[in-house]
Amino acid sequence: MIKTLIFDFGNVFINLDIEGALQHALSTFKIESLSDEMTAFNSLYEQGLISTNEFLGFYTENFPKLSKEDLIKVWNFMLNEFPEHRLKFIQNLKKENNYKLILLSNTNELHINWIKENIPFYNEFKNCFDAFYLSHEVNLVKPNEDIFKFVLNENNLKANTCLFIDDNEDNTKTAETLGFKTWHINPNTEDITNLFNIKTHLFD
Incomplete structure (x- = not known):
């Protein structure tokens, strides 16, 4: 029972738009796919093993033209109603x-x-x-x-x-x-x- x-x-x-968020990220980053390192950092962040500042720092280091605010918008793009x-x-x-x-x-x-x-x-x-x-x-x-x-x-x-x-x-x-x-x-x-x-x- x-x-x-x-x-x-x-x-x-x-509701989430997972596929739309991925395509938005790839377009923003001007890449064809997420690297293994990006996937690993995403996983570490989801497990709470790195801080938000460390997570954003990794992405600003790799995509210096994007501000932290830009990156947060990309990351939260999947979240809907x-x-x-x-x-x-x-x-x-x-x-x-x-x-x-x-x-x-x-x-x-x-x-x-x-x-x-x-x-x-x-x-x-x-x-x-x-x-x-x-x-x-x-x-x-x-x-x-x-x-x-x-x-x-x-x-x-x-x-x-x-x-x-x-x-x-x-x-x-x-x-x-x-x-x-x-x-x-x-x-x-x-x-x-x-x-x-x-x-x-x-x-x-």
């Missing part, structure tokens, strides 16, 4: 109190700062969860097994009583190998608010 719902943040609650009906959905779940609610997101300080500034109900949203894990704060990232084991241990949970929802298939595959039930949500065709209409079999 499912007792805990574990949600990703991006493309589950807040947070439809309010999704806030109401999670608020109703909290009110009904049938499940433990956990958020588990790969993110970073700049993205969260943008969300705090641009999503007026961010604190209301955050307060709906029993636990709220951001990769840069816990120094762990999906799809690595250790972040899922961390959530289980921190909350004294068994994987087979948890439903994990994420738009990234690598993340759901790792969760499945550990015994979680999963929903690999397609943000183009599915909405988290339809969970109990289209995914009832996951609760059997």
Whole structure:
């Protein structure tokens, strides 16, 4: 029986334009693809292993014509709207109190700062969860097994009583190998608010 719902943040609650952001970055940087070093720095930043100043310093060193403000805009380009009906959905779940609610997101300080500034109900949203894990704060990232084991241990949970929802298939595959039930949500065709209409079999 499912007792805990574990949600990703991006493309589950807040809409993202990942491909558009990548193309915007490549165009701005005037490069054809991200270098291995850039990908590595991005990952270190998402894990909170380097500071925002170190992260921006790396990019200003490599692209000196761009200001820190320019770089922040490029980095945050993927962040779009947070439809309010999704806030109401999670608020109703909290009110009904049938499940433990956990958020588990790969993110970073700049993205969260943008969300705090641009999503007026961010604190209301955050307060709906029993636990709220951001990769840069816990120094762990999906799809690595250790972040899922961390959530289980921190909350004294068994994987087979948890439903994990994420738009990234690598993340759901790792969760499945550990015994979680999963929903690999397609943000183009599915909405988290339809969970109990289209995914009832996951609760059997």
